[in-house]
Amino acid sequence: MDILIQQGIIGIITGILTTAILFTLKVFWTAKVTPFLASIRYQGVIVSGQWSGFAEVTEKEIEEKKLEGTPFKSEHSLFLNQNAHNLTGSLLFKFSNPEKKFSIDFNVNGYMWEGYITLNFTPKDKRVTSYATALLKLHDGGHTLVGSWLFRDVIKENVLQTSMFLSRQEQ
Structure with a gap:
């Protein structure tokens, strides 16, 4: 036993x-x-590296296009790491208008397929509840990304869409 x-x-x-x-x-x-x-x-395009862009909406554009809101400026600094089709990285987003000024650091996860890049942005600071998603197309022989990003407007509690234009920063 x-x-x-x-x-x-x-x-x-x-x-x-x-x-x-x-x-x-x-x-x-x-x-x-x-x-x-x-x-x-992997035999495709390499998008790893630093990308940057900015946007500005003036008072004149708001009047001409009959938009809601106030003039603003924004800057994007995107750092991507690539493993085949999968993308990770970070985004520093800076925003300013006459009423407020802030910056948010995001973690980035995404995917690239046939020249299109889908990126999801989640804030690094878990106290921040602003999330975003972007769909971008590779342009200009791989030197620019053009598309739109959708983000949560935490003040109005709705989803807003703006254009996003990023250019590759040479190292």
């Missing part, structure tokens, strides 16, 4: 250790090996 108990305990311990080793190998494979192989095989 003692031998059966000992063999049972050894079997349980061996099963637990085997499970832990297989789980560790799976995590290593999916986190390191698969992305490495994908980046080696």
Whole structure:
């Protein structure tokens, strides 16, 4: 009877250790090996690096286009890391108008497919509740990104859309 108990305990311990080793190998494979192989095989455009842009809406444009709101200026500084089609990075967004001035740091996750880039922005500061999404097209031989971004207006509690134009910053 003692031998059966000992063999049972050894079997349980061996099963637990085997499970832990297989789980560790799976995590290593999916986190390191698969992305490495994908980046080696990737034949597409590289968009890694720094991108920047700005926007300005003047009082004259608001009157001509019959827009709501006040004149504003905004700046975007986007830093992208690329692994095949997957994109990660950060965005520093600066905004100013006569009523307020602020900047927000975002974490960026996205995907590139056939020259289009989809990016999702979540604030690094978890106290901030402003989120955004952008759809951009690669233009000018890979030197500019042109499109729109949608973001949550935390004051009016609705979704706003503005144009986004970014150019690649050469290193």
